[in-house]
Amino acid sequence: MAADKIRVLIVDDIAETRENVRKLLQFEVDVEVVGTARTGKEGIQLAQEMNPDVVLMDINMPDIDGITATENIRRNSPHIQVVILSVQGDQNYMRRAMLAGARDFLTKPPMGDELISAIKRAGEMAHTEREKGAKQQMVMSAAVGASPMGGFMPSTHGKIIVVYSPKGGTGCTTIAVNLAIALHNEDTRTVLIDGNLQFGDVAIFVNEQGKNTVLDIAPRVDDLDSEIVDEILIKHEASGIRILAAPQRPEMAEKISAEQFMKVLQFMQRMYSYVVVDTSCILTDVILSAIDLSDVVVLVTTQEIPAIKNSRLILDLLNTMGISKDRIVFAMNRFDKRIAITPERVSDNLKHELTAVIPLDEKIAITAVNRGIPFMLDNKSQPIGKGIFALAEAVRARIIALDGENEASTARR
Ligand SMILES: Nc1ncnc2c1ncn2[C@@H]1O[C@H](COP(=O)(O)OP(=O)(O)OP(=O)(O)O)[C@@H](O)[C@H]1O
Ligand SMILES: [Mg+2]
The missing domain is CATH 3.40.50.2300 (Response regulator)
Structure with missing residues (x-):
């Protein structure tokens, strides 16, 4: 045309x-x-x-x-x-x-x-x-078939959800792992990908280390089929999710180019409804391209000033990268109500609503990591688990809303 x-x-x-x-x-x-x-x-x-x-x-x-x-x-x-x-x-x-x-x-x-x-x-x-x-x-003038959210046909393409925090140790991996488990079910199969290629620890969080990694996929990314990929991915029996682990050693990270990683993500999109990507706080080319390709970015902060300051910087940067505000789900982790910096204050200050708040619970979070059993498996009814559920709901709702916008614009054409 x-x-x-x-x-x-x-x-x-x-x-x-x-x-x-x-x-x-x-x-x-x-x-x-x-x-x-x-x-x-x-x-x-x-x-x-x-x-x-x-x-x-x-x-x-x-x-x-x-x-x-x-x-x-x-x-x-x-x-x-x-x-x-x-x-x-x-x-x-x-x-x-x-x-x-x-x-x-x-x-x-x-x-x-x-x-x-x-x-x-x-x-x-x-x-x-x-x-x-x-x-x-x-959108102002057209009376679009404003059916309630979910009335739109969702796209058949899997959605990429990048979990990112501009500050190390805020709980990015904890959230990525547990969010993937919360999003996964028979209809919405989910794969979790470790985008922290140097020091990725997703495999440890689920006690599945020492198996295949992204290095078994990335070099042959132009020549994949879903059976090969299915063989290579780690099957986390307890939750049902699939996992693509980071390389075993930090020096192997550089074997994977941003382009290869993007292609891996695109391939996963064809096989899974949700592709959840864990990241490091350092913005590598691999992570930047994952963010670029993503449908939704879960941006993680805490109540600490350095984390909030960095969130402000990253919100600016995402804006420059052309990531619209509605693609960002802002979440606060390790929330402690005894600390005066409330989610509302952070939302006001950064002019971006905090959509999910996950409470501090060191006993549950740290025990989960050390045992290699994510808390969404055995502690999901605790407040920390409910926080993750709320985040998963927010992500789902956001995806449906974004899909709805795309559907509406296609329909109008
Ligand atoms: N809501 C929470 N309450 C208490 N502890 C938490 C919570 N979330 C995460 N933690 C703990 O904080 C520590 C860091 O978490 P995690 O490894 O997920 O952070 P990260 O942002 O991925 O760190 P890195 O920058 O090293 O990748 C872990 O010990 C984890 O158990
Ligand atoms: Mg991490």
């Missing part, structure tokens, strides 16, 4: 690169190069004028560099997706690019099919984002 063509803007100071990229794209019927710019400044200006779907962006350029230009474009037009093209294979650039809101990162010279598939992925995302924007404008 002509209307669905992906409109591309090329920003690069070297004429030869602009020409090569243009040539690579000229035979793609659904891709159209709508303009080229030679500097970051020109790129920002043209992005505003041409309103492309995808910007292919160089990093080193006269006047404004590609990362700053990306940030600027994403701030002004969040639906425009940026793919960075750079000679630097340097991981630091990749991280900075992702933080600036870039969708993808390719090294120069890009291979034809690599470039085209990156553009198509980004283009699809741009179209979805545009629709969302249009929908928000129409």
